[in-house]
Amino acid sequence: MTVSISPLKLSVFRGEADRGEMVAYSVPVREGMVVLDAVLWAQANLAPDLAVRWNCKAAKCGSCAAEVNGFPRLLCKSPVDDYAGEISVRPMAAFPLIRDLVTDVSWNYEVNKRIPEFTPPEADQHDPEPWRMQQVDVDRVIEFRKCIECFLCQDVCHVLRNHGRTDAYFGPRFMVRMASLEMHPKDGLDRRPLLKGDAGVGFCNITKCCQEVCPEHIHITDNAIIPLKERTADAYFDPIRALTRRLGRRSAG
Amino acid sequence: MSVSNEAASPAGPSHFRAIVRNPYSVLPNWVYPAFVAVALSAFAVYSIWVVFLNNGGRYGPYLSPFYSPEITLRLGDFLIPPALWVAWAPLAFRGTCYYYRKAYFRSFFWHPRSCAVPEPRNRPGSYRGETGFWALNNLHRYALYAITVQMAFLWYDVAAQFLYRGSFHVGLGSLLMLVNVVCLSGYTFGCHALRHLAGGSQDCFSCNRARFALWKGVTVLNVRHDRWAWVSLFTVVLTDVYIRLLMLGVLPHGTWA
Numbered sequence: 001m002t003v004s005i006s007p008l009k010l011s012v013f014r015g016e017a018d019r020g021e022m023v024a025y026s027v028p029v030r031e032g033m034v035v036l037d038a039v040l041w042a043q044a045n046l047a048p049d050l051a052v053r054w055n056c057k058a059a060k061c062g063s064c065a066a067e068v069n070g071f072p073r074l075l076c077k078s079p080v081d082d083y084a085g086e087i088s089v090r091p092m093a094a095f096p097l098i099r100d101l102v103t104d105v106s107w108n109y110e111v112n113k114r115i116p117e118f119t120p121p122e123a124d125q126h127d128p129e130p131w132r133m134q135q136v137d138v139d140r141v142i143e144f145r146k147c148i149e150c151f152l153c154q155d156v157c158h159v160l161r162n163h164g165r166t167d168a169y170f171g172p173r174f175m176v177r178m179a180s181l182e183m184h185p186k187d188g189l190d191r192r193p194l195l196k197g198d199a200g201v202g203f204c205n206i207t208k209c210c211q212e213v214c215p216e217h218i219h220i221t222d223n224a225i226i227p228l229k230e231r232t233a234d235a236y237f238d239p240i241r242a243l244t245r246r247l248g249r250r251s252a253g
Numbered sequence: 254m255s256v257s258n259e260a261a262s263p264a265g266p267s268h269f270r271a272i273v274r275n276p277y278s279v280l281p282n283w284v285y286p287a288f289v290a291v292a293l294s295a296f297a298v299y300s301i302w303v304v305f306l307n308n309g310g311r312y313g314p315y316l317s318p319f320y321s322p323e324i325t326l327r328l329g330d331f332l333i334p335p336a337l338w339v340a341w342a343p344l345a346f347r348g349t350c351y352y353y354r355k356a357y358f359r360s361f362f363w364h365p366r367s368c369a370v371p372e373p374r375n376r377p378g379s380y381r382g383e384t385g386f387w388a389l390n391n392l393h394r395y396a397l398y399a400i401t402v403q404m405a406f407l408w409y410d411v412a413a414q415f416l417y418r419g420s421f422h423v424g425l426g427s428l429l430m431l432v433n434v435v436c437l438s439g440y441t442f443g444c445h446a447l448r449h450l451a452g453g454s455q456d457c458f459s460c461n462r463a464r465f466a467l468w469k470g471v472t473v474l475n476v477r478h479d480r481w482a483w484v485s486l487f488t489v490v491l492t493d494v495y496i497r498l499l500m501l502g503v504l505p506h507g508t509w510a
Contacts (some may be wrong), residue, residue, distance in 0.1 A: 051351035070273030071369050092275035093369075134459030158365040163380035185457035203382035206354045222445070222475070226351055229383075229391070230449035238317045 008080060010038050011088040012050065017097040023047070024155060025058040029080055036064050036075035039089060039101070051100035056100065062150030066091055066101050072213045092155040105151050111170050114198065118181055121188035137185050144180035146216040147173065153210035155219055159203045169200035172210035172220045180222035182219050182231065192235045201228050273370045282367035289360040298487055303493060304336040312499040314417035315426040318489050322406040341401050343397035347486075351445040352479045354383075354390060357395060394446040404441055407434045429495050433488040440481035443474025 007026045015024045025042040028184040036054055043050040055061040057076045067090040069083060079124065095103035124131070153172035159165050170178075178195060181187050195201045210220045218224070234241055275282040295383065303310075303319050324338040334487030347353050358364045365372050383390055404475075413431050415422060441447075452468030455461060498504045 061347045067369070069276070071276045136458040136465060137356070140458060156369050159373060159380065159382060161369070162365060163375060164377065165380055165382075167378070183456055187458070200382075201383075202384040202388060203380075205358045205363060205364060205382050205387070206351050207358055207368075208355055209365070212368055217373070227449060227453050230394075230446060231454065233391040233394065238394065239386065243297065 008033075008038055009086040010035075010042060012039060012042065012045070012101070013090045014100055016099055020097075022090075024086075027119065033078055033080045033090060035068055035073075035078040035087060038080060038087070039075060051098070051102045053102050060148055062148040062152075062215075065150040065152050066174060067093065067155075072155045074152070074215050077215055080250060081158065088115055092151070092157040094157070094161040095151070105154075107166060108149070108151055108154060108171075108173065110196075111174050112177070114170075115174060115181070115194070116189050116191060118184065118187055119189045119227055120186050124186060124188070131186055133185065140178045141184050143218055144176045144183075146218055147176055148216060149173065150215060152213045152215065156209040156213045157204075158207065158209065159200075159205075165203060166198070169203035172200075172204070172225065175201060175204070175228055176218060176220055176224045179228055182228065192232055195228055196232050196236055201225065201232055203236065204229070238240075273367070275367070279292075286360040286363075286366050286422060289356050292486075293357065293360065296490065299490060300340065304340045305334055307336070308334060309500075310336070310493065310496055312426070312496050313477075314422055314424075315430060315496045315499070316410045316412035316414070317493040317496045318407060318430075318437070319493055321403065321410050328451045339403065342399040343398065343489075346393075346441075347482070349390045349393035349396050350408075350478075350482065351393070352482045355479075356482075360363040394450065397441070397444050397446050397450075401440055404434075404438060407437060410434075426492075426495060426499070429488070429492045433485070433492040436481065436485040436488045439474055440478070442483040443471060443481055445475065445478070447471050448475050464479055 006029070008019070008029045010025045010027045011022045012025065014021055015021055025046050027038045027041050030037070034057075036052075036057060038229075039050070039052050040054070043052060052064070052066075052075075054064040054076065056063070057075040061110050062074070065072065067073070068075065068077055069088055072092065075089065083169050089100045089101065091097055092103045092105075095105050095107070098104050103117045151173060153176075154160055157169075157171050160171050178191055180200065181189070182191055191199075204221075204225050206221060206226065208221045211218070211222070214220055273282065278284075298317075303317075310320035311323065316323065319336045319339060321339060326333045328334075337364055352394075359366055363373055381387075394454075411434050414427055414430060448468060448471040451471045452458065452464035452466075454460070455464060455468075458465040458468070495504075
């Protein structure tokens, strides 16, 4: 393994929410090194009490989500070669800080509990035969199932990050989850009232930052949020559909 | 270990407010939104000039996209600007378009200017996104219906100028009008609302193969919706400018027409 001549200047946030500072470490650069390697080298050799969450180092567990040069990224998927000069590493800004690079993302799990789970129609629930799905239907929802819950999209979403509207918007991750349920051919629940209400799909203004940072390249805005907005528009914002629904009910009655 | 109740930003201490380097370019991250703001403002100024201060856009076989369809209506001696009958549809379509929403929220309102950067301060809890006034953007599909009718007129104009006065005609203006209508079609028929109406509203793609095929077709255009949006904006201006230069006699008759 080759060692480069000039070491990397790595600047890492150290501390807690009420007191903290950027601490610089000099880290030898190795071929193929990612930012997580540099942070772990600093932890092993210079700062054994440096708190960093990581697990797979293969961009599949989502644990090492943080901000490299101010931009949300997985540390294990950020090659050192991509950056010129000093690299700064900070914790995700949208979530409460525990210490150093570790944040408390438990709010996301609380939100997740508020989404009604996959619920097939009554007839399908008692169907003794195995369900058959065509590949095109599988392909559509499998994109959403690729989510590794790194919460980078939640971190970069300005509704949560800059405006702190955790009271009004579930965030992109949970728009993806709701899309995976709403677009499932065997799901029978209508989550549009939740989308318009507590989930707050209307708070998204389509700036697509969530899509930019997704390490799984899920088309969060184009394939999940916008289709959900259109479905919500079907139910609540389309006057002709509302009229036809009303006339339909009247003629049925 | 204690856990702070507040998110690190914006409520947290100032040392969290990092300088966010543009991850895509060496250019500062305000350059692109500034370019968008300038380009859209220039187009708006040009459009206002065309719509309110000009009374026509026809030169021989050519018709400017600002005047398609041609509607001439007078109130006494006052000619209602003909482009006024046309301009509201593209204004509504582009104003509620999912791509342009990203463009103007980033460039004009800085919500956000770029990803992960600070924003102009609002009162805590006051940000409402596309609820409130901006919920009108949910009517995008109605703008789509209107612009689809206009697209039919634009395609008719292109066909009609090729058959000018009973014989085949082609000139630089013909090519510009053709390129313009192709770009406008690429933009219009890649619309997110159309993608939903074509087949996206279905939960089961395999249950209706025709709608699935339509959805796939719209998706092909939709993945480059932003590029179609920009290219078509420029072709509209280019076509109008060319026809206007012919009308003003700046470009010589016969040679170009």
